[in-house]
Structure formats: structure tokens, C-alpha cells
Amino acid sequence: MPFVYQRTVRFSDTDAAGVVYFANVLSICHEAYEASLAATGIDVKVFFGGVAVAIPIAHTSGNFFRPMACGDRLEIHLIPKLLQDSEFEIAYEVFLENQLERSVSNASTRHVCIDPATRKRRSLPAEVSQWLLQWTTRL
Amino acid sequence: MPFVYQRTVRFSDTDAAGVVYFANVLSICHEAYEASLAATGIDVKVFFGGVAVAIPIAHTSGNFFRPMACGDRLEIHLIPKLLQDSEFEIAYEVFLENQLERSVSNASTRHVCIDPATRKRRSLPAEVSQWLLQWTTRL
Amino acid sequence: MPFVYQRTVRFSDTDAAGVVYFANVLSICHEAYEASLAATGIDVKVFFGGVAVAIPIAHTSGNFFRPMACGDRLEIHLIPKLLQDSEFEIAYEVFLENQLERSVSNASTRHVCIDPATRKRRSLPAEVSQWLLQWTTRL
Amino acid sequence: MPFVYQRTVRFSDTDAAGVVYFANVLSICHEAYEASLAATGIDVKVFFGGVAVAIPIAHTSGNFFRPMACGDRLEIHLIPKLLQDSEFEIAYEVFLENQLERSVSNASTRHVCIDPATRKRRSLPAEVSQWLLQWTTRL
Numbered sequence: 001m002p003f004v005y006q007r008t009v010r011f012s013d014t015d016a017a018g019v020v021y022f023a024n025v026l027s028i029c030h031e032a033y034e035a036s037l038a039a040t041g042i043d044v045k046v047f048f049g050g051v052a053v054a055i056p057i058a059h060t061s062g063n064f065f066r067p068m069a070c071g072d073r074l075e076i077h078l079i080p081k082l083l084q085d086s087e088f089e090i091a092y093e094v095f096l097e098n099q100l101e102r103s104v105s106n107a108s109t110r111h112v113c114i115d116p117a118t119r120k121r122r123s124l125p126a127e128v129s130q131w132l133l134q135w136t137t138r139l
Numbered sequence: 140m141p142f143v144y145q146r147t148v149r150f151s152d153t154d155a156a157g158v159v160y161f162a163n164v165l166s167i168c169h170e171a172y173e174a175s176l177a178a179t180g181i182d183v184k185v186f187f188g189g190v191a192v193a194i195p196i197a198h199t200s201g202n203f204f205r206p207m208a209c210g211d212r213l214e215i216h217l218i219p220k221l222l223q224d225s226e227f228e229i230a231y232e233v234f235l236e237n238q239l240e241r242s243v244s245n246a247s248t249r250h251v252c253i254d255p256a257t258r259k260r261r262s263l264p265a266e267v268s269q270w271l272l273q274w275t276t277r278l
Numbered sequence: 279m280p281f282v283y284q285r286t287v288r289f290s291d292t293d294a295a296g297v298v299y300f301a302n303v304l305s306i307c308h309e310a311y312e313a314s315l316a317a318t319g320i321d322v323k324v325f326f327g328g329v330a331v332a333i334p335i336a337h338t339s340g341n342f343f344r345p346m347a348c349g350d351r352l353e354i355h356l357i358p359k360l361l362q363d364s365e366f367e368i369a370y371e372v373f374l375e376n377q378l379e380r381s382v383s384n385a386s387t388r389h390v391c392i393d394p395a396t397r398k399r400r401s402l403p404a405e406v407s408q409w410l411l412q413w414t415t416r417l
Numbered sequence: 418m419p420f421v422y423q424r425t426v427r428f429s430d431t432d433a434a435g436v437v438y439f440a441n442v443l444s445i446c447h448e449a450y451e452a453s454l455a456a457t458g459i460d461v462k463v464f465f466g467g468v469a470v471a472i473p474i475a476h477t478s479g480n481f482f483r484p485m486a487c488g489d490r491l492e493i494h495l496i497p498k499l500l501q502d503s504e505f506e507i508a509y510e511v512f513l514e515n516q517l518e519r520s521v522s523n524a525s526t527r528h529v530c531i532d533p534a535t536r537k538r539r540s541l542p543a544e545v546s547q548w549l550l551q552w553t554t555r556l
Contacts, residue, residue, distance in 0.1 A: 008173075008174070008177075010166075010169075010170050010173060011169060011170075011173055011183070011187050011293050011294060011299070012166045012169065012170070012293065012299055012301070014187075014293050014294035015289055015290065015292050015293065015294070015465070016289065016292035016293070016294070016295075016296045016297070016347070016348050016465050016466060017465060017466070017467045017471065017473070018188065018294045018296075018467075019294070019473075021289070021290055021444075022443070022447070022473075022474040022477060022526070023290070023440040023441070023443040023444045023447070023477075024440070026439070026440040026443065026477075027149075027151045027438075027440045030149075030150060030151065030439075030440070031149050031150075031151070034147075034149060034150055034209070034210070035147070038147075038210065043210065044150070044209050044210035045208045045209050045210040045211070048150050048153075048209050048210075048432070048433050048434060049157065049209075049433060049434070050434045050435075054434065056434070056436075056439075056481065056484070057439040057481055058480065058481055058482075059478070059479065059480050059481070060439060060440075060443075060477075060478065060479045060481075061476070061477065061478040061479075062476065062477045062478075063475065063476050064473065064474055064475055064476070064477075065475075067473070069184045069294070070173070070183050070184050070187050070188075070294050071173070071177065071182065071183035071184040071187075072184070109439070150432055150433060150438070151432065151438055151440070153432050153433035154326070154428055154429065154431050154432065154433070155326050155327060155428060155431035155432070155433070155435045155436070155486070155487050156326060156327070156328045156332065156334070157328075157433045157435075158334075158433070160305075160428070160429055161304070161308070161334075161335040161338060161387070162301040162302070162304040162305045162308065162338075162429070163301070165300070165301040165304065165338075166299075166301045169300070169301070187293070187294050187295060188294060188295070189295045189296075193295065195295070195297075195300075195342065195345070196300040196342055197341065197342055197343075198339070198340065198341050198342070199300060199301075199304075199338075199339065199340045199342075200337070200338065200339040200340075201337065201338045201339075202336065202337050203334065203335055203336055203337070203338075204336075206334070208433070209433050248300070286451075286452070286455075288444075288447075288448050288451060289447060289448075289451055289461070289465050290444045290447065290448070292465075296466065305427075305429045308427075308428060308429065309427050309428075309429070312425075312427060312428055312487070312488075313425070316425075316488065321488065322428075322487050322488035323486045323487050323488040323489070326428050326431075326487050326488075327435065327487075347462045348451070348461050348462050348465050348466075349451070349455065349460065349461035349462040349465075350462070
């Protein structure tokens with residue numbers, strides 16, 4: 001079961017070409033990630049403060065099939081996947097609401113868990129394992 | 140009756156001081172404006188495209204009383220007010236959800252209706268008058 | 279003597295109306311502030327980290343006279359002013375390069391110095407007094 | 418010869434983790450693209466307005482090796498590459514100034530030229546071919 005996040009395209013998401021600025025598509029996907037963490041009961045303020053543990057993004061990619069305009073209602077489907085003890089990846093599919101047969105965009109982010117002081121890899125905290133269990137699709 | 144918009148603070152709203160970047164508070168208020176237009180049935184894509192009529196912001200102000208952090212759930216109360224045939228102002232109060240006795244921020248935007256070709260003032264379109272009627276508080 | 283900051287309007291500054299999004303004008307002014315601090319020798323990374331002292335923005339305002347488009351070359355003139363031992367205000371004038379007779383926008387930010395732990399007012403640090411001395415216009 | 422773009426990290430680029438927000442690294446790379454177009458004499462206002470021809474981004478990717486903080490001076494090296502008559506890709510390397518031996522990030526964007534009315538592919542305009550000639554590295 002993917003996590004589903006609904007989001008209306010805002011004027012500040014757009015650029016002078018009249019559609020969502022490419023990097024803002026990735027920001028909207030990141031919002032879905034934040035909402036999924038909160039849905040698992042994770043305190044996102046503490047989580048993103050990164051004092052005890054930090055899980056920065058090491059890699060991202062995005063494909064943009066069709067433009068999104070101000071006012072468009074989006075639905076982002078998010079599926080995380082454990083890659084290593086210290087690493088996970090998230091796949092995002094972005095749909096126009098009511099047009100779930102064909103995505104307008106997709107994206108991915110890969111996250112590596114580190115100790116913020118040493119910047120060395122460490123294993124994911126328990127709450128993130130919980131989140132992975134909750135939203136990873138099992139076939 | 141003000142229009143009420145709910146919004147969770149996102150990681151991309153914050154800055155290295157750990158709280159919402161000042162100009163992003165104004166963006167969040169603008170989102171409330173967009174949501175209020177949509178709630179009146181206005182097509183925001185056409186509205187903000189500004190082909191027939193443009194209603195740019197001529198003035199803004201904001202007061203920041205307390206910081207907002209990632210994950211904070213906000214409630215923005217919006218009240219528009221007609222100033223002239225071609226001009227209106229919006230007052231925004233930003234609250235933390237469940238703490239409506241004291242705002243964390245307030246803001247205003249003043250909008251002037253112009254013909255986009257000549258940039259001369261013109262009267263507000265009917266749908267905006269409708270929106271003003273709907274959300275302006277009457278004592 | 280004001281501090282002068284040059285900046286080209288970027289695609290990400292614009293919105294679907296084809297011009298700079300109103301809140302981004304304030305961000306561009308804040309960039310001028312950052313550049314002026316660096317020009318006085320202040321380490322902006324430490325400064326904005328806000329560990330020892332924080333100087334958040336308590337108030338902002340902006341007036342938008344004419345639109346700015348992608349590629350426009352701007353010149354921002356910044357003049358700070360001490361208001362109290364713990365407070366200063368910055369006035370910004372935004373010009374199109376080579377059109378310094380008439381600003382396209384102006385803005386202000388008011389900053390209050392606090393202890394980040396207690397959030398109580400405290401006097402401005404010496405380096406900020408230095409910065410005020412350097413960039414405040416004396417008649 | 419790559420195009421080289423210099424850029425200081427601004428406070429608005431950062432997030433509550435104290436470093437540049439991942440999607441903003443891609444925006445900074447896009448700024449380098451805009452600056453390279455201007456350096457070839459292309460009017461970026463017309464170019465990004467996309468009335469006659471549009472060249473939207475179809476794909477992007479980014480790798481983030483080390484964090485960038487407010488005030489850091491960056492140098493982005495940009496190299497475009499023609500893929501097809503209607504398509505090109507740009508490779509970006511992001512360095513800290515004076516540390517050109519090891520990049521802190523890299524990224525790519527792939528752009529497809531279309532007719533904005535039909536959204537069908539068309540060949541790149543002459544000025545873009547010119548830009549490719551100027552900045553594509555020849556071995």
C-alpha cells in the first residue's frame with residue numbers, strides 16, 4: 001500500500017512558462033515524504049532537525065511527462081524501499097487527481113543515514129524501520 | 140466570516156535558523172488567498188494567468204511574532220476588503236492550530252486590478268466582487 | 279553610502295504571471311542584506327545559524343511598482359538604521375540596472391536581537407554595530 | 418570549455434538542517450544554465466516565456482556528496498551535449514570555490530524542444546545550436 005498525499009498546485013510553485021518549475025516537483029514529492037513520516041507518528045520537527053541522526057538525500061531523479069498548472073489537484077503515491085541497513089529509496093508517482101491511469105511525473109530520492117557529528121553511516125533508527133514497514137508495498 | 144486555510148509547515152518552508160523563512164510566511168498567506176478564490180468557484184489557473192485581467196500585488200506587509208517549525212499545523216484566517224472599484228486588501232492572521240487565542244504572525248496584501256496590456260487600472264471583474272462578498276466580514 | 283547589490287532575475291524567481299513572485303522580491307532584498315554582512319567581514323554561516331545570538335525579522339513591508347522579468351538585471355540599494363540598542367531596520371530600493379531614476383520596488387525589514395534560548399531582547403553584537411556604522415547613510 | 422557560474426549560497430537556499438535544501442541545488446544548476454544562455458546572447462526573458470518554442474525539462478538527476486552552507490561560495494561547471502535534433506542534456510558539477518579537485522554535488526537536466534501549441538517535438542532553434550557549439554567540450 002503506497003502512502004497517498006494530496007496537494008493543490010500553488011502559484012508560488014509555478015514559473016514564467018506558466019507551469020510548475022521542475023525543481024518544485026521534487027519539493028512536492030518531499031512534502032509527501034514528510035506527510036508519510038507524520039502519518040507513522042514521527043515528529044518531523046525533531047526528525048529534520050537532525051541533531052541525533054541525519055538522513056540526508058544522496059541522490060534524486062525526476063521525469064516530467066506533462067506540465068502541471070496553478071490550481072491543479074495532484075495526488076502523489078509514495079513507496080519507500082530499504083536498500084541497506086543505513087539506506088533507503090523512495091519512489092514517487094505524481095498524478096492529476098481523477099487521472100490515475102497515467103502519471104504526469106515520477107521521481108525518486110535516496111537517503112543515507114549518518115551520524116551528524118562524524119558524517120559516518122549508521123543504521124536507520126527504529127521509527128524509520130517502522131515507517132518502511134508501514135508503507136513499503138509487499139507483493 | 141473569514142476564510143480559513145489549513146496548512147502544515149514543510150521542510151522547504153524553513154531556513155537554517157530552523158524555522159519558516161520570513162518571506163515564506165507571505166507565500167503561505169498567498170496560498171490561503173488562492174484557496175479562497177477556488178472556494179468561490181474561481182478558476183485559479185485562468186485567474187493567475189492574467190491574460191484578460193491582472194490583479195498584481197502592489198503592497199505587502201508582515202509581522203512575525205513567534206517562529207514556526209517544520210511540522211507545525213497552521214490555520215490562516217483571511218479577510219478581504221474592497222478599497223476602491225479597482226483595488227482590495229487582504230488581512231491574514233496566522234495561528235498555530237488549537238492556539239487561536241494568539242496569532243504567530245499576521246500579514247496583508249493590497250491588490251490593484253489592471254488591464255495587462257496597458258497596465259492601467261480597471262474595475263474588478265464580477266467573480267472577484269463575488270469573492271469579496273463571500274469572505275468580507277460584516278459586523 | 280548605501281550598500282549596492284547586483285542580481286539577475288532567475289527563472290525560479292518568476293511565477294505563472296511571467297514576472298517575479300511578490301514574496302521573492304523580499305527574498306532578493308534579504309540576499310542584499312546577506313551580501314552587506316559579508317562585505318563587513320561577518321561570517322554569514324555562523325550569523326544565520328543563530329546559536330549565540332539570533333536577529334529574526336519582526337516586520338517586513340514591500341511596495342511593487344513595476345514587474346520584473348526573467349533576465350532583468352537588478353540593483354538593490356540597502357540602507358540600515360539603528361532603532362534601539364536591540365533593533366534595526368533596513369530600507370531597500372530595487373532598481374533595474376541603468377534605470378536608477380525610478381525604483382521598481384522598495385521594501386523594509388525590521389530585525390530584533392534576541393537570546394535564542396530565552397527569546398528575550400539583548401543588545402546587538404559588536405559586528406552588527408560595525409555593519410550599521412559602515413552602511414548607514416550619514417547626511 | 419565548460420561554462421562557469423559563480424554563486425554564493427543564500428539563506429533562502431537553506432533548510433532547517435542548516436544546509437542547502439536538495440531541490441535548491443537543482444535550481445542553482447538551472448541558474449547556471451540561464452547564465453550560459455545569456456552569455457551566448459540569448460534573451461532569456463523571451464526564451465523562457467516559451468511562446469514560439471518551448472524546451473521543457475523532461476528529466477533531471479542529482480547527486481549530493483557534501484552539504485553546502487549559507488555563505489559558501491560555489492562554482493558550477495556546465496557542459497551541454499546534443500542528444501538529438503530536438504533534445505540536449507546538460508551536465509553540472511558543483512564545487513566549493515577553491516576546492517575544484519572534488520565536487521560537492523553534480524546534476525543533469527535533459528531538455529526536449531517542442532512546439533508549445535501542439536506539444537510535439539521540433540528541432541532546436543538556431544540560437545540553441547549556437548549555445549551548444551559554444552559550451553560543448555570538444556576532446
